[in-house]
Amino acid sequence: MFSSSVYNCNVIDLPKIHNRSGNITPIHGELDIPFDIKRVYYLYDIPGGESRGGHAHYRLYQLLVAASGSFDVILDDGRMRKTVSLNRPNVGLLITPGIWRDLVNFSSGAVLLVLASELYNADDYIRDYETFLSLIAKQNYSG
Ligand code: T46
Numbered sequence: 001m002f003s004s005s006v007y008n009c010n011v012i013d014l015p016k017i018h019n020r021s022g023n024i025t026p027i028h029g030e031l032d033i034p035f036d037i038k039r040v041y042y043l044y045d046i047p048g049g050e051s052r053g054g055h056a057h058y059r060l061y062q063l064l065v066a067a068s069g070s071f072d073v074i075l076d077d078g079r080m081r082k083t084v085s086l087n088r089p090n091v092g093l094l095i096t097p098g099i100w101r102d103l104v105n106f107s108s109g110a111v112l113l114v115l116a117s118e119l120y121n122a123d124d125y126i127r128d129y130e131t132f133l134s135l136i137a138k139q140n141y142s143g
Helices: 129-142
Strands: 011-013 039-043 052-057 062-068 071-076 081-086 091-095 100-104 111-116
Touching: 062 081, 071 091, 081 091
Parallel strands: none
Antiparallel strands: 011 091, 039 111, 052 100, 062 091, 062 111, 071 081, 071 100
16 A cells, blocks of 8 residues: 555546536546545635645545635655646546645635545544654565
């Protein structure tokens, strides 16, 4: 799991069906994104200047979409960091297991849609950054 790299967390262009009266983006698990979708949730009414995330997951794959507005995602695999800005509803960011993420710079009225590969499980979270780094160090040591 902790062989994950920020380089595997790619931006995915999602389908966009143009319509005079508005657009539609359908997302099919295992077709448009590389996992089956078991859960959908969305974050909204996020106060300006607030940040979210601040954790990694052991098993969870996620696709993050700015359904409305914009925000930045800082990805960290313990060795490298990269920041991805999301601001289009037909673009998603894949986050693989073992990646620390911080979500910052939410625009007013932003809606963060998340498609997830697993049901909610509090035990799947690593919420302490030092623990996260030590798990990566162990992985590197054992090869
Ligand atoms: C992630 C980012 C993008 C549930 O009971 N069920 C759920 O499915 C979720 C996602 C959360 N919760 C509860 C757990 C906490 O008591 O909602 C509360 C807030 O969750 P959390 O502090 O994890 O919120 P974020 O915004 O920091 O993180 C969430 C997701 O948990 C996480 O997987 O990647 O959104």
